Amino acid sequence: xxxLIVDDERDIQxxxxxxxxxxxxxxxxxxxxxxxxxxxxKYLDEKEQHAxxxxxxxxxxxxxxxxxxxxxxxKYHRPxxxxxxxxxxxxxxxYNTAMKLGxxxxxxxxxxxxxxxxxxxxxxxx
Amino acid sequence: xxxxxxxIIEILQNHSGLSDDEKAKLMAYLKEVxxxxxxxxxxxxxxxxxKRTTAILLEETIEELEQKRKAIExxxxxLTKSLDxxxxxxAQLIQSEKMASLGELTAGIAHEIQNPLNFxxxxxxxxxxxxxxxxxxxxxxxxxxxxxxxxxxxINEEKILEHGKRADSIVKGMLQHSRSSNGIKEPTxxxxxxxxxxxxxxxxxxxxxxxxxxxxxxxxDASLPKINIIPQDIGRVLLxxxxxxxxxxxxxxxxxxxxxxxxxxxxxxTTKNLGDLIExxxxxxGNGIPEEIKKKIFQxxxxxxxxxxxxxxxxxxxxxxxxxxxxxxxxxxxEGEGSQFIIQIPIS
Numbered sequence: 008x009x010x011l012i013v014d015d016e017r018d019i020q021x022x023x024x025x026x027x028x029x030x031x032x033x034x035x036x037x038x039x040x041x042x043x044x045x046x047x048x049k050y051l052d053e054k055e056q057h058a059x060x061x062x063x064x065x066x067x068x069x070x071x072x073x074x075x076x077x078x079x080x081x082k083y084h085r086p087x088x089x090x091x092x093x094x095x096x097x098x099x100x101x102y103n104t105a106m107k108l109g110x111x112x113x114x115x116x117x118x119x120x121x122x123x124x125x126x127x128x129x130x131x132x133x
Numbered sequence: 134x135x136x137x138x139x140x141i142i143e144i145l146q147n148h149s150g151l152s153d154d155e156k157a158k159l160m161a162y163l164k165e166v167x168x169x170x171x172x173x174x175x176x177x178x179x180x181x182x183x184k185r186t187t188a189i190l191l192e193e194t195i196e197e198l199e200q201k202r203k204a205i206e207x208x209x210x211x212l213t214k215s216l217d218x219x220x221x222x223x224a225q226l227i228q229s230e231k232m233a234s235l236g237e238l239t240a241g242i243a244h245e246i247q248n249p250l251n252f253x254x255x256x257x258x259x260x261x262x263x264x265x266x267x268x269x270x271x272x273x274x275x276x277x278x279x280x281x282x283x284x285x286x287x288i289n290e291e292k293i294l295e296h297g298k299r300a301d302s303i304v305k306g307m308l309q310h311s312r313s314s315n316g317i318k319e320p321t322x323x324x325x326x327x328x329x330x331x332x333x334x335x336x337x338x339x340x341x342x343x344x345x346x347x348x349x350x351x352x353x354d355a356s357l358p359k360i361n362i363i364p365q366d367i368g369r370v371l372l373x374x375x376x377x378x379x380x381x382x383x384x385x386x387x388x389x390x391x392x393x394x395x396x397x398x399x400x401x402x403t404t405k406n407l408g409d410l411i412e413x414x415x416x417x418x419g420n421g422i423p424e425e426i427k428k429k430i431f432q433x434x435x436x437x438x439x440x441x442x443x444x445x446x447x448x449x450x451x452x453x454x455x456x457x458x459x460x461x462x463x464x465x466x467x468e469g470e471g472s473q474f475i476i477q478i479p480i481s
Binding site: 016018021022025026028066068069071074100101116117118120 | 244247248250251252254255256258259263285288289292295296335336339343346347348349397
């Protein structure tokens, strides 16, 4: 299962790779990273069928996570990837916008990795 | 008739050596002289009166002048007092402007501290897990795996330190910003200072207005030497220029007409080493500044923002700060294309 993680903080990559060390080692998960909404779209254009889950930060310079979300939901239908939004500001406005745009879930920073792992496991089993 | 002339006439009348005709002529001359004397006397009298009046007037004028002098003296004292009060008010305004801009920063600061703290917490948690795994591998005797885990722990420790320092420098910067300037110049890395304030400004704006987004870019000249400046003062200038830049691109985006749907708000900070000067430019792609407004932007209390949103002191204070560093603050702008504020500061 391939997950695309979108965040302008580069250290997110090290963090996720450490947090999912065992899953990566056991080939349960493949993690891909993009550092902006634009980069994420480029990645999806090239490898559409692979990313099942997209985890995207909302607060990024340039194309925001919400722009990316709306882009993905409009463009990719077969099958649409699951998109979970992550933001430091767990406010209602962002939550409502994300849900209206078709987000599949909404997570707040700091991320609860145990909870995230549970969520990923559930996708796996669905 | 004048008495002396009367006497002369009497003598003439009784003089026998003169014919009647001659007497009549002399009489006529004397009458003429008498008339002239009368006129002269009259004139003299009048002049005397004028003199007296003038003297009185002069005295009055002197008195009036003295009163005026006193009034001016009083006004001067009052003005000096007002000036002192104004200076105190100005100092207070500068301080409140500083605190206001700190207030604008709060949300940005919270974000900029929260982010590294999240990393510190997350990497620490990972390391606790990794240490447990490391022990397990050592018990199993899988040295290769143990070393791999230890390497990861080391990487994470570095990340923890790095993000701890990041939060640390933000808190320090914030304290520095709120402190009144001690006026002490110190060697400062302009690129780092600009980067810090760019992030604070961006995240501050984002936190205030969640619909706002803009692209920002930095084009930093790595050859920039550290220069001697008062960092909190130049920091305020940068913050002010960057906040303004984000404000104008956000305004343009809010008021887009159908024609410009492809508009992408963007702010770019560039630094350049010009040999004996360094140059920092803050460029936006907002609407630009019309000529008649451009003339006024550095004037104190001039603002185009709605009442209550801007003090009108930002650019004027910035101008003064850059001047106090022996530098220049300039603006280049093109209507419909954007503006560029350029700071030049001498290196030594």
